[in-house]
Amino acid sequence: MQAIFETLFDIVYLATVITLGVKMILGSGGRRQYRLFGAMAVTLGCGDAFHLVPRAVALSTTGLESCTAALGVGKLITSVTMTLFYVLLYYVWRARYEVQGSRGTTLAVWVLALVRIALCLMPQNAWTSATPPLTWGVWRNVPFAILGALIVVLFFRSARERSDAPFRHLWLTVVLSFACYIPVVLFADAVPAVGMLMIPKTCAYVWTVLIGYNAMRKENK
Numbered sequence: 707m708q709a710i711f712e713t714l715f716d717i718v719y720l721a722t723v724i725t726l727g728v729k730m731i732l733g734s735g736g737r738r739q740y741r742l743f744g745a746m747a748v749t750l751g752c753g754d755a756f757h758l759v760p761r762a763v764a765l766s767t768t769g770l771e772s773c774t775a776a777l778g779v780g781k782l783i784t785s786v787t788m789t790l791f792y793v794l795l796y797y798v799w800r801a802r803y804e805v806q807g808s809r810g811t812t813l814a815v816w817v818l819a820l821v822r823i824a825l826c827l828m829p830q831n832a833w834t835s836a837t838p839p840l841t842w843g844v845w846r847n848v849p850f851a852i853l854g855a856l857i858v859v860l861f862f863r864s865a866r867e868r869s870d871a872p873f874r875h876l877w878l879t880v881v882l883s884f885a886c887y888i889p890v891v892l893f894a895d896a897v898p899a900v901g902m903l904m905i906p907k908t909c910a911y912v913w914t915v916l917i918g919y920n921a922m923r924k925e926n927k
Contacts, residue, residue, distance in 0.1 A: 713766065717762075882913075
């Protein structure tokens with residue numbers, strides 16, 4: 707039952723975000739914010755596929771324990787692409803609100819992203835191990851959480867100041883995704899049921915993508 711549910715859920719998720727991303731790229735009409743949003747959605751879907759596809763195969767065949775290495779490499783790739791997702795989202799913010807300057811904010815985004823990626827690439831993460839160290843799981847997510855918090859503040863403040871109805875909830879999607887993700891990082895190994903929070907986390911990302919797609923459709927009418 708788990709294999710069937712997870713596989714169907716993942717297929718719908720990946721197909722949705724990648725399809726919407728491609729449609730945004732093709733339908734952006736030269737508008738940079740939607741071209742970036744589309745690239746962000748495709749990056750999200752393609753990156754997650756490196757983890758979700760091996761997981762679906764493992765659940766349907768020999769089990770997760772026999773695919774530890776593939777799943778670990780998939781998690782590494784997903785960790786990097788999720789970081790790029792937020793970097794692209796930052797540039798969506800700049801394009802949508804026509805932000806000029808803010809060199810300090812841009813520097814902070816790139817420093818946090820590069821530190822996060824560097825930490826993910828450290829061999830101490832033991833991605834292919836059946837028992838990777840929790841300590842490194844925490845360390846590599848510290849800059850990631852700070853990056854997410856920065857994105858939340860930027861979109862919350864700008865959407866409110868500009869009375870931007872289509873994007874008024876984008877900050878909330880990021881909050882929800884991290885609210886579900888952090889407990890998984892901290893407790894999923896000890897309490898496997900906590901891993902179920904990845905489902906609402908995934909739904910939060912779909913909501914993020916839908917916000918961009920619906921805003922583009924509204925402007926195209």
